[in-house]
Every structure is written in structure tokens, then in C-alpha cells.
Amino acid sequence: MLKKGDIVQVKIEDMGNDGEGIGRAEGFTLFIKDAVIGDTVQALVMKMKKTYGYARLMEVTEPSPDRVTPACPVARQCGGCQLQSMSYEKQLEFKENKIANHLRRIGKFEEIPMEPIIGMEHPFGYRNKAQFPVGRNKEGKLVAGFYAGRTHSIIDNRKCILGVPENEIILEKVLSFMEEYAIEPYNEETGTGLVRHILTRYGFRTKQIMVCLIINGKVLPHKDKLTESLCQIPGMTSISLNVNMEKTNVILGREIISLWGQTYIEDYIGDVKYQISPLSFYQVNPVQTEKLYGQALEYAGLTGGETVWDLYCGIGTISLFLAEKARKVYGVEIVPEAIEDARNNARINGIHNAEFYVGKAEEVLPRKYREEGITADVIVVDPPRKGCDESLLETIVQMAPEKVVYVSCDSATLARDLRYLCDRGYELRRCRGVDQFGETVHVETVTLLVRKG
Template sequence: MEFKKNDIVTVKIEDMSHDGSGIGKADGYTLFIKDAVIGDEVEAKIMKTKKNYGFARLMNVLVPSPDRTEPKCPKARACGGCQLQFLSYEKQLEFKKNKVDGNLRHIGGFQDFAIEKVMGMDEPWRYRNKAQFPFGKDKDGKIVTGFYAGRTHAIIPNRNCYLGVKENEEILNRIIAYMEENHVEPYNEETGKGLVRHALIRYGFTTKEIMVCLIINGERLPKKERLVEKLTQVQGMTSITANVNKKRSNVILGDKIIPLWGQKYITDYIGNVKYQISPLSFYQVNPVQTVKLYETALEYAGLTGKETVWDLYCGIGTISLFLAQRAKQVNGVEIVPAAIEDAKKNAELNGIENAAFYVGKAEEVLPKKYKEEGIYADVIVVDPPRKGCDEELLSTMLDMKPERIVYVSCDSSTLARDLKILCGEGYALERVAVCDMFPAGVHVETAVLLVRKP
């Protein structure tokens, strides 16, 4: 049977895609259906057809899966922030474990391994220490903030996201009150006019310090003292800044920070290591799970106090400083100069003297230092972006022949691709662990230990 757009079909969901969509068949024709979960029988409306598969919108759940759950957030279906709120947390963890397992087997070609642990959360809500809220206007001209609908830049109004901290709602209420009272316009993407683009809010889970950074399409915020007056009434407020971004692009943050009140940073801890976090810093968003992930990386590194470690894509030194507590020397590499400045400050803050940091692309710094200075490593730790490691970097890692490689990954497909190269040239896949950094979302972190074959 040939299906066309707007056809209504009944589908039994038998699998889920990497982005969390339910997968089922109507008369042998594969359909991807957002918000449907394994075990559901649903009525769906076909929205787009390809030769061998199509995409459909969930209309009704006819027979719910035993694993279907009522979402905590009333905006869950419209909002693009969560993909798995309709799936029980136990099954979310199973989905993520299967995703990593499948990628390592199908892309990496690994068969003889087992995922030794899946680190989930006891309380998978209110876990994010950072949130970025876009501002705009609704059809009635009222200022709104929230999150973008999936694959669009249409704002779904929501000041109370259940993944973020409770304090976010009060802060957003105060920002919008300031904007309304002082006729400060939100940014309009279509016209490039308006001032307030986003609010970036960070929260220190240990210190309870709060940072608010307003991203603005200009150099100044009118009547800024009125905004400061409102925000400083929030308990824990530590840093209020503006960030200038006048570019017409999807990139949220610009380079220029304007202090409005208090410090330019907040502090927080991962384990017993203290970090300074500025508006531009990359810092893991789930502090509870970060401790579990980094402790696993530290365990896999097998440090005795005699090792030289290279930490590639080190950010503000989060993993580096964790490792430095048990290594002889840790060297971190990161492309963002501001992050390296933060890393050096963080080392000083903790009295850590056996950590050094270098600015540059990991795939350029490491090969250059190896060829020109003959550097070596007992252990290499990599925590690359989603695209994984550059080929030249992998090649240099192989040339350096460290005893152990600890690979921390936010994308198990590029992880599997890179491990295939490393394990084809003298390394063995020894241990694998999965850490759920993003409950209700589809992404998952993986920590892997590779050991050099004798």
C-alpha cells in the first residue's frame, strides 16, 4: 500500500530511534513518530513520506505501553528540550545503554565487551546548573521566554522547566517585569531589532551562588540599575553581567562581557575541587552526575602518583584538576583561550601545582609537541566535542603509545568510530561505563578504558 501525506494510520511501536522517536510499521512501511514509546499502539498522521520510510505525528495513544509515563512538564510535547519524558526513567536508562552498546557493535565492530555500569540519577529532575532562555513576543505582543519548539525557533513559553533549578522562574519573572516596566524590547530574529536576546542563568549546586547574564543586541542596557535592584533581591545572587552579541546568527553568546553588579564569575565544586565559572565557560551542566563520570574516568586512568597525563579538550580544567590529585603531572589542551585562563585560575584556586595548560587545537598542539619536544604520556584522557577526535590526533596518540587511554564521549557513534581506529593499532577495549547526564533527553555520556596490548 502506498501512503501519502495526511493519511491516518494505526501503528504498533516496536523500536526507538537515536533521537527518541518511536518506530513502527504500517503495512510494512516504516514510520518515525515523535513522543511515541516502545509498546504503544498509536494513531498517527503521516506528515512526510520518503521511498522507504516516513514521519508521522502522534494523534492518539490507543493502547499505552506499560513503560509510558505521564510527563511532569505540561509543555513536554511542544517543547524541544526533552525527548524522553513520556518514557519511564528505568526504560530511558535502558534506551541509552542500548544506544551505546549498538553503536560500539555496529560502528566500532566490537563484540566481546559488556557495559559494566549505567549511572542513573536517584532524582532525575532539577539537575541542570545552567539554562539559556530566549526572549520574544507572542501573537498578542506580550514578552515571552521559554524554549524553542523542536527543530524551530518558535518559543514555547515556559518559565518553570523541571530540568532546571526552581530559582530560574523567579529570575525570569523579574527580568520580564524589568523589561515591561522600562519598555525594553526583546530581540526579533526576523528583523534583527530589539535588545534582549537570551538570559543565561548558572547556579552553583554546592555554593548556592547564582549568575545571571543577559545577552543583548547592543552595547548598553537602559536603566540597568532597575534590573540590578530586582535581581539582587534573589537569594544567592552573586554575578550580574551583560553579554554583547550583535551578530545575526544562531550563536547565543558574543565575546564581550559587561559587568553590571557583583563578580564576573561564580564558584562551585566537583567533588572537593573548586572551580570559577564565567558566563563563557564550558562547565558540565549536571554536577551530580559529573562527579560519577569523573570518578569513573579517574578509576580508569589507574593513577599511582607517578604518571604524566595529557588531558585533551580540557575546557576550564574540570577533568585535569580531578586527575592532578593522583598524577605526577597533568597537561591540558583547549582551543578556547578564556577557558585556559579559567583552568590556570582554577589550578591556583585549589593549590594545584602539577597541572599545566596550553591554548590550541588538540590535533595541532599534541602532534607539534610530540615531534618537536618528544613529549610522552603514561595516560591520555580525551573528552572531545560530538564530532569526536581528529585523525591526526588519533595518529599522534598511537605514536606516543601511552599505557592507557581514557575516552570520555558525549556521542557514542563518533566514539565507536574512533575506538575502531585505536583498537586496530595496538589497543584493547577493556572497560565501558555509561553515565546519564541528561535525564529526559536522548544524549548520554560514555567513559571507556583502552589498554595497550603487550
Template sequence: MQKNEMVTVTIEDIGVNGEGIGKVDGYTLFIKDAIIGDMVEAKVMKAKKNYGYARLMRIIEPSRERVEEAVCPMARKCGGCQIQEMKYDRQLRFKEDKVRGNLTRIGEVPEKLLAEKMEPIVGMESSEGLEQPFHYRNKAQFPIGTDKEGHVITGFYAGRTHSIIPNTDCALGAKVNEEILKCILAFMEEYRIPAYDETLHRGLVRHVLIRYGFRTKEIMVCLVINGNTLPHGQELAERLSVIEGMTSITLSINKEKTNVIMGNTIKSLWGQTYITDYIGDVKYQISPLSFYQVNPVQTEKLYGMALEYAGLTGDETVWDLYCGIGTISLFLAKKAKQVYGVEIIPQAIEDARNNAKINGIENAEFYVGKAEEVLPQYYADYEREHGGEKAHADVIVVDPPRKGCEESLLQTMVDMQPERIVYVSCDSATLARDVKVLREKGYEIERVRAVDQFPHTVHVETVCLLSRNK
């Protein structure tokens, strides 16, 4: 296969980043924007020995799994929705197959066992008036830039680039986002507030963060700036404050030359520095720096499942590792004897303690630090302080970042001999790797289920219950 060669390909699978996968005379090609069942004409852009990347030139014969028209006109340009052009029921099958495939291939879980233990994926109900779910995200971060004519723009980055695709009406975000963004862009044009240029490290406004409380209808707007103040900031605050539900308008100071979006210093422009929202009957205060699941409808299902898998009766000691602002911890605390949460971000632990307080929960305790350091240290200290007696947990819940758990943490978890480990994962590949380790150390899968937390993207959450072999 040569670069610039034109080929006809039938798409047979989807890659981890949402690219269609097809073969030409045994040679594998990855083709963005093509979906399973499409027959396409594509141009080879990069050719390696055994595989290559091609650009979709035209669809010769569309797949039966393809929607007639994508809801968002920017779907192909934007890097946010990799599989929006695929029918929703097919998206769900793809995600379920992805989890199953990773558990069998990477985790070496026998297919026969998975056939017994894996439950059907939890999809999301369709949006009002649409065949597929949209407008489900309660958080969005919009980069601010300048187009070739010098106008201030916002939108999303094109896939694998930092080129902004102008778009104020994202089909995944809350509908109020467009009104907020148009207000900010008009303000910047009027007062000639410069957008940040990441190449030159000049300009002021870098990003706009918007959070929306689906239950409370409260809105947060946070402008990330390359400076200490926003000229005419009070004028902008006055304009934004009239939007129904506006609760918090803040500035995040980020003067570093970095791809990290948020700065650590938050300054109030108007209102509170947080909004509140609920998952189930648990109330949370959410600040600009808080980690909070972006799809509240599916999060309630996800956490409800984690709680069900934990099998609590009221007598258990539970550890919740990577607890964030205590979202799962507080769910668990209502059914457990005692919950201990661990999170590396001090601000998140502050939020977790405050969230416990506002919910009247007194049986949840929180530690700041890396889970892979805090838990082993606790285990060693307990043994020393209790004359060789081992620390024990009845249930351990773990919800790590994409990289999964370090093996030292998995070993300490096993040493504490919990009856059940509930593993909540945002990356089924690292889940599978860790499940392999836990199965080798005396735990076995009892239940596993995927949850579609992010419709129209390739991402999927998974909840896995492992029980200790007697």
C-alpha cells in the same frame, strides 16, 4: 505510503532524536512523542521511498513503559525533553542499548567482548518527592521573544524550530530560575525594553543565561543583548540582587546576525563576573563563557569514573585533551605526577590556570589551541629537540565535542604509546567510530560504562578505557 494517510502503528524502538519507530507493512515510520510499546494512530506527514515521518494523533493503547502523566505540561511541545513520558528505568535501558548498539554496529566491537567489558549504566537518583530525577541542570539559556499580542515571553524553542514555547518553570532547571525570569520579564514590560527579533535583527534582549552553583548556592544571571548597554540596567540589577544567592549579574554583548547565543564581551552590572562551585573537593570559578558540565551530581560520578579508569599511582604523565576549564585535569592532577591540558578557547584556559591556582595545584600545565594541532606539534618538536627521542604519555584522557576526534589526533595519541586511553564521550556514535580506529592501531577496550548525564533526553555520556596491547 502516502502523505496525510492515517495509520495504526505499534512502536518497537526509539530513534536518535527520541522519535518512536514503528512499521506498517514493512514501511518504517518515525513518530515524535510515541514511546516503545505504544499503539498509536498517526498521520503521515512526509513519505520517502523506504521510510517516513508521522504525527501522533492519539494513543490507542499506552505502553507499560509510559508514565501516567508527564511532570512538565510542556513536555510534548518543547524540544528539550524528548523522552520525559517514558519511565526512568526504561530510559536507562534505552541509553545503555544505544551505546552498546553503536559500539557493535559502528565500532565493530565483538558482542562477546562487550558482554564482558560493558558495565551497567549509572543512573541518577530520583528528585525529592518524585519518582524520577528533575531540577538537575545548573545552567539554562532562555531565548527572549514577543508573542502575537506584543508581550515579552521566554521559554524554550519547540523542536527543530526557533518558535518560543512560553515557559518560566522548566522541570529540568534550578527552581530559582522561574523567580529570575519573571523579574526580568516584568522589568522589560515596565520599561518597554524590546525583545530581539532574529528575523529583522532588531530589538535588544536576545537571551538570558542562568547558572546555579549546587554546592555553593551562588547564582549568575547574564543577559545577552544586541547593543552596548541595557537601559535602566541598574534598576534590574537592584531587583535581582535581593534574590538569595545572587552573586553575578552581567551583560553579554552580541550584535552579530547569528544563531550563536553568547557574545565574546562580558560587562559587569552587579557583583562578580563569575560564580564558584565544586565537583568533589575541587573548586571551580565559572564565568558566563565557561564550559562546565550541566549536571553536577552525575558529573562527579563521571569524573570519578574517568579517574578510576586512568589507574593513576602518582608517577604518571597525563594529557587531558579538550580540557575546558580544567574540570577533569584538576581531578587527575591530584593523583598524577604531571598533567597537560589542551583547549581551543583562550578564556577556558585562563579559567583552567586560575582554577589550578585557587586549588593549590602546581602540577597542571595548560595549552591554548586545537588538540589536533597542539599534540602533533608537541610530538614533532619533542622529537626534534631530543635527538629523535619520542614523546611519551602514560595516560591520555580525551573528552571531545560531538564530532569526536580527528584521525590525525588519534594517530599522535597512538604514537605517544600511552598505557591507557580514557575516552569520555557525549556521542556514542563518534566514540564507536574512534574506538574502531584505536582497536585497529593496537588498543583494546578494557572497561566501558554509560552515565545518564541528561535524564529525560536522548543524550548519554560514556566513559571507555582502552589499554595498549603488549
């Protein structure tokens, strides 16, 4: 009988949704973080349940042919990347299988019209946004980096290889400034200290840079010295403070105080230009986002005469892509600032056939349908991780668009929602993964539903 503290040898035969290796020992299933399919490992049992347990990887005694040396020296401690020990080809296979398994198990689909996953040419250096927590380590040294997996312990890492090289320069300058002027980082336990996070954004096409310090207050002492230092970085466009004085795990507060330059940076997806503020939701991988939206556009099959609804539209990223090919696009988003950004983005691109509404999609859509008779030929949804509200799915069924294009960042909730729609008159015609997040377990999925006869 396995128990906590036992050391066992395990052959890894599968991987879980979170990238953990799965093997068996003495009849029990063990989940082992950092192990790769095909590895034989020695592992220390950490916790046991009735039929399964969790173990810590101690040694890889026989490496999998798909195992590679992680490019990042702190990959194992840091919670950001889960798949760096696996070859990129195998990562793509893992993600494709993850989507298919969710559609089978949760969605109960027997035939899955999967198309080959769209991978990345360069699975490093792709993130245009980073949020670095700031604190002190056990020795009292000022650190910035990322939280270790499932903790709020900061792994000092100023050189994240998923981000842009400029991030390292920015962190060096901000931490040097804090040390020189004795500005304390925020302490989660006591609620004291000033600087909580350093947020950076980078325009891949425009080369514009944004730096925003999230602070536990409204004033940053010696702020002119910081702006003077940061302005030496080529491309610096926007420097601001974000006020968050709550005792919370939520990173950003609502108030932005501009210190220097514009309150936004600009970047492009395809030919569409977007203004991005510190609070804007904007896809973190612009190269793959263009492929993702291109796929959604292909699935929509627009000919120029369609009325399209884009639900959970954010700052209008997909809406404006669709507007170039549709007769009319309506976007809905609950965040008022995002809708302001969407309207502004339509204006700066000279797009006049897109209208945007603030509110819950599940409330706005039925109201417009009932009161104004606005119908839809195509509905595009790109909801948050929790998927669509059931009342929204109900309204989609009532409006009966010819096509529904569902873009998802969580294939489990996608499978649930597709099952709802396919039980009520729709058929799953096409499905494709797009890797937006190389070296991690996350994957985007685009699906096409067509109304039956």
C-alpha cells in the same frame, strides 16, 4: 500504498537515537515522535520516502507499560526533553542500548565490555545552567522559555523542571523589568530589539547565582533598576551583559560587561573548586559529573607516578581531578579564556602539577612530543560532539600511552574513533554510560582502551 494524510494504527517496536518511536504500517517503517516502545498509536502520516516515513502521534490507543505522564505540561511542544513520556528505568535501558548499538554498528565491536549505566537519583532539577530565548508570541505578549523542536518558535515556559527553582524568579524579574521600561526583545527576522537570551548559572554547593543578559547592543537602559531587583534574590553573585550584535544562531558573543558583583560564580566537583564565568564550558549536571569523572579516574588507574595528557580540557575540570592522583598533568584547549580559567582554577586549589596549553590538541600534542620529548602514560580525551580529529588519533597511536580514557557525549563519533584506535594497537577493555541528562536522549560514555602487549 501509504501516502501523506493517511491515518494509521501502529505498534511501536523500537526507538530511534533521537527518542522517536519506530513501528511498521503496510510494509513501511514509520518514525513517530512522542511514541514509546510498547505503545499502540494512531498516527497521521506527514512525509513519505521510498521505504519509510514520518508520522505525527494523534492518539495513544493502548499505552506501553513503560509510558508515564510527563511531569511538564509543555513537554510535547518543547524541544528540550524527548523522553518524558517514558519511565526513568526504561530511559536508562534506552541509553545503554544506544551506546551498545553504536559500538556494534559503527565501531564493528562484537564483544562490548559494558558495565551498568550510572543513573540519577533525581532526574529533575539537575541543570546548573539555562539559556532562555526571549521574544513575543503571536498575540504580542513577552515570552521566555525554550524553542519548540526544530524551530525558533519560543514555547513560553518559565518553570523548566530540569532547572533550579530560582530560574523562574529570575525570569519573572527580568520580564517585568522589560515590560516596565518598554525594552524590546530581539527579533530574529528583522535583527531589531535588544534582549536576546537570559542566561543563568547556579552553584549547587555554593548556592551562588549568576544572571547574564545577552543583548543586541552595548547598553541596557535602566540597568540599575534591574540589578536592584535581581539583588533581592538570595545568593545573587554575578550580574552581567553579553554583547552579541551578529545575525546568528550562536547564543553568546565574546564581550562581557559586568553590571554588579563578581564576573564569575564558584562551585565544586568533588573537593575541587572551580570559577565559572558566563563563557565557561562547565558540565551542566554537577552531581553526575562527579560520578562521570570518578569513573574516568578509576579507569585511568593512576598510582601517582604517571604523566597524563587531558585533551579538550576546557576550564580544567577533568585535569584537576586527575592531578590529585598523577605525577604530572598537561591540559590542552583551543579557547584561550578557558585556559586562563584552567590556570586560575589550578591556582585556587593549590594544584602545582598541572600545566595548560592553548591550541588545537592535534597540533600541540605532536609538537610537545617531537620537540620536548614529552610522552604520556595515560591520555584522557573529552572532545566535542564531532569527536577527535584524525591527526590527533594518529598522534595518540605514535605516543603509544599504556591507557586511553575516552569520555564522550556522542556515542556515534566515539564508536568511530575507538575503531580507529583499536585497529592500531589498542583493545577496548571497559565501557560505561553515565546519565547526565535525564528526560533527554543524550548520554555520556566513559571507555578504557589498553595498549596490546
